[in-house]
Amino acid sequence: MSDLETKPASNTPEGAQVNPSNSKAAAWFSHVIADLGKNGIFVALIVVVVLFSFLTDGILLRPQNISNLIVQNGYILVLAVGMVMVIIAGHIDLSVGSVAAFVGAVSGVFAVTWGLPWWLSIILSLLVGALVGVWQGFWIAFVGIPAFIVTLAGMLIFRGLALVVLGNANIGSFPAEYRALGNGFLTDLFGEFELDPLTLGVAALAIIALIVQQVRTRKGRAAYGQEVEPLVWFVVKLVLITAAIAMFAYALASYKGIPVTLIVLAVLILVYGIIMNRSVFGRHIYAIGGNLHAAELSGVKTRNVTFWLFVNMGVLAALAGLIFTARLNLAGPKAGDGFELEAISAAFIGGAAVQGGVGTIGGAIIGGLIIGVLNNGMSIMGIGIEWQQAVKGLVLLLAVAFDVYNKRRSGGR
Amino acid sequence: MTTNILEMRGITKTFPGVKALQDVTLNVARGEVHAICGENGAGKSTLMKVLSGVYPHGTYTGDIVFEDEVVEFKDIRDSEAKGIVIIHQELALSPYLSIAENIFLNNEQRGALGLIDWNKTNTEAVKLLARVGLRENPTTKIMDIGVGKQQLVEIAKALSKRVKLLILDEPTAALNDEDSDHLLNLMLHLKGQGITSIIISHKLNEIKKVSDAVTVIRDGKAIETIDKVDVTEDRIIKDMVGRDLEHRYPDHTPNIGEEILRVEDWTAHHPQDPTRVMVDNVNLNVRRGEIVGIAGLMGAGRTEFAMSLFGRTYGSRITGKVFKAGKEIKTRTVTEAIDNGIAYATEDRKTYGLNLIEDIKRNISMASLGKLVKGGLVDDNEEFKVANEYRTSMNIKAPTVLAKTGKLSGGNQQKVVLSKWIYSNPDVLILDEPTRGIDVGAKYEIYAIINALAAQGKGVIVISSELPELIGICDRIYTLSEGRITGEFPIDAATPETLIKHMTMEKAR
CATH class of the missing domain: 1.10.3470 (ABC transporter involved in vitamin B12 uptake, BtuC)
Incomplete structure (x- = not known):
């Protein structure tokens, strides 16, 4: 059995981007691609959801x-x-x-x-x-x-x-x-409304908790010199997730609640x-x-x-x-x-x-x-x-x- | 027609980073028994794999001439078709099939309609068994006969393929004396029938007994071929080990303290066959700052000793006492052994040492996760920091500690294993073949790490079959043979010749 070969020690300092390109946009892009690859399953879920909302006329x-x-x-x-x-x-x-x-x-x-x-x-x-x-x-x-x-x-x-x-x-x-x-x-813990306030409140709390936790993790990792994703992508991701939770909560709130x-x-x-x-x-x-x-x-x-x-x-x-x-x-x-x-x-x-x-x-x-x-x-x-x-x-x-x-x-x- | 049945000319075979064979020439005369000998890792098996087509034509350079014809084998079937059959140390028999079925596996005796003719199969098998002197019912299952007899079945199988050149890779390593004798006599008997054989062996007495010529291989080079009349143990040993030992090992100034570990009367039996003694009344000790070697050939019970000591991960009916700094300790489970400050880095790091699909960081923390727990949870930032410190201090060549260990080279994998154990902060480290399959440069680094551990006052036990390595780095060496300690040598008294003599010392029977 031969041993697996590694590349000679690379000189990239730890925490460097995978892609050493000077262009910030390219690095940014490669990060998005890497993230999508890692979360392929998440992308698949979105594809399936979009596909079926068309096929079912939005039902x-x-x-x-x-x-x-x-x-x-x-x-x-x-x-x-x-x-x-x-x-x-x-x-x-x-x-x-x-x-x-x-x-x-x-x-x-x-x-x-x-x-x-x-x-x-x-x-x-x-x-x-x-x-x-x-x-x-x-x-x-x-x-x-x-x-x-x-x-x-x-x-x-x-x-x-x-x-x-x-x-x-x-x-x-x-x-x-x-x-x-x-x-x-x-539901209806606070009386009857068009949109259930409890559901919306819980969703708001969940979103705040998520953001706080994400920011803290990011800070912690950075403090230890670990690689963190570009700030812009980090924010974009948080916004997308927040939006998804908000839409989900809105749907629940306008039906029967949680x-x-x-x-x-x-x-x-x-x-x-x-x-x-x-x-x-x-x-x-x-x-x-x-x-x-x-x-x-x-x-x-x-x-x-x-x-x-x-x-x-x-x-x-x-x-x-x-x-x-x-x-x-x-x-x-x-x-x-x-x-x-x-x-x-x-x-x-x-x-x-x-x-x-x-x-x-x-x-x-x-x-x-x-x-x-x-x-x-x-x-x-x-x-x-x-x-x-x-x-x-x-x-x-x-x-x-x-x-x-x-x-x-x-x-x- | 020359008298040589086989000529291998200028064979060179390289693996990434390692030159396994370098311009090796081997001539085997028709009808002789030719022995190939050398230390573990010298290149004997590689040479035989080149010959039998395991490494196909094109992956090596040089020519193979068999029966006056240049041959280019694409795989093992090609070489078998020409009459070259290799019997590996690990036998290739199917335990649940009968002797006859194994002999004719993939060469089935067919009758009408292409169906298997069982009468023919069994009668032919009996004839072949008679030629190898094995009296067994051909319908007996392989699992029901001993290793010695299985070896004979392999030879019978080779005979069924009309073998001209039979290659036996350490055939007696797993056999007792009686079976070994029988096998060696059979080789002489087959020689009488015109079959040429190559035997790979460390055992000098048996080489002297059967072979007409001996070729010694060292560091991938053929040192010399000695004729039967000139064969002496001293000459073979000198050829096997005679190399420049300087500058291969970092300087080591021992600073030896009091005893840290003592093992008394350690005995362990085979896990499946509790009557077989694998480790036989071993007594040894290690002091702080000392590097102690255990020299033994394959099958001497080195790994069995270490694993039975380390949380009883090998063997059955284990008895004996372990003392740490003079106080008796128990090592009944791995956790107990680790808690008592013992670490064991396995011989086979891919199967037993690493989680290859996991990253460097998680492999290093594996044996000491408890240290990283804060408020009930593993602090992964701290884990990253620790792993990074080891990456730097051990010079693990990887872009980040998030790299999967499966993608590292052997040397870097070994550094991860060592990091794991050093992080568990042991007092005694048992390192089993720490440099196997590692290139020369990385070996030096591993030796330097071992020295550093000793300098910190830890006791280090190094198990190895490479004598120059043990002599180069140890302060004291024990020799192990057939599960017993057969000698103990301070480094000044440890010459390769004496060590080999004690490593091959057989039990008085």
């Missing part, structure tokens, strides 16, 4: 539809968060759909059959999800059975158990507070984003997926990390099951059918690598949204479910093919 971007997009895809996005973490670590989880169905059924027993308070039912259901994760994590992390097999078994086991719990019937009519998880809105599902999602994205980027646990997940042996020999407790990863997935699958059940106001035997495939697709479309080690929470969310927009847009156009399936399959294949091509071109492994 896609109507306030009600935007609100629906979030609520209808909430549970897939919740699953995508956990799934991308599992995939980054080099595993897979095929059982999440069945686990969601099982926990939905169990929550029906808690909240309806036994009549427990809604909050206790939710907590107990999440605990059941954690126990499912403990079960699967044990086999994967400590016995060493591949996750594919363990979760394939789990897919059957928990689908079966869901049917056992339901006993050939649907469980229905959940308490209103429980149902809010799936189709509730925070969906409860969106609040749950926002918290998850924020918390898990920080975990994956900034916590030791998150770093260990990337390390395990990148090179298991090297991680082990660097003192990463690989088994423990894997175990907790699946416990976490169990809890998130349970949460997805609750949201779905709440939305339908019904725990049924078909719940969660095919969820695992949508969640896995979301992670891969969002740039996760099949071999592990690569992927982001944000990518998976955007991947999930792309699938959501495809579903929603094609439904509005009246395209049949059979063609929807085929198109989604094709998009997944192309997304991963694009990723593989990109890596090969840049000489990745």
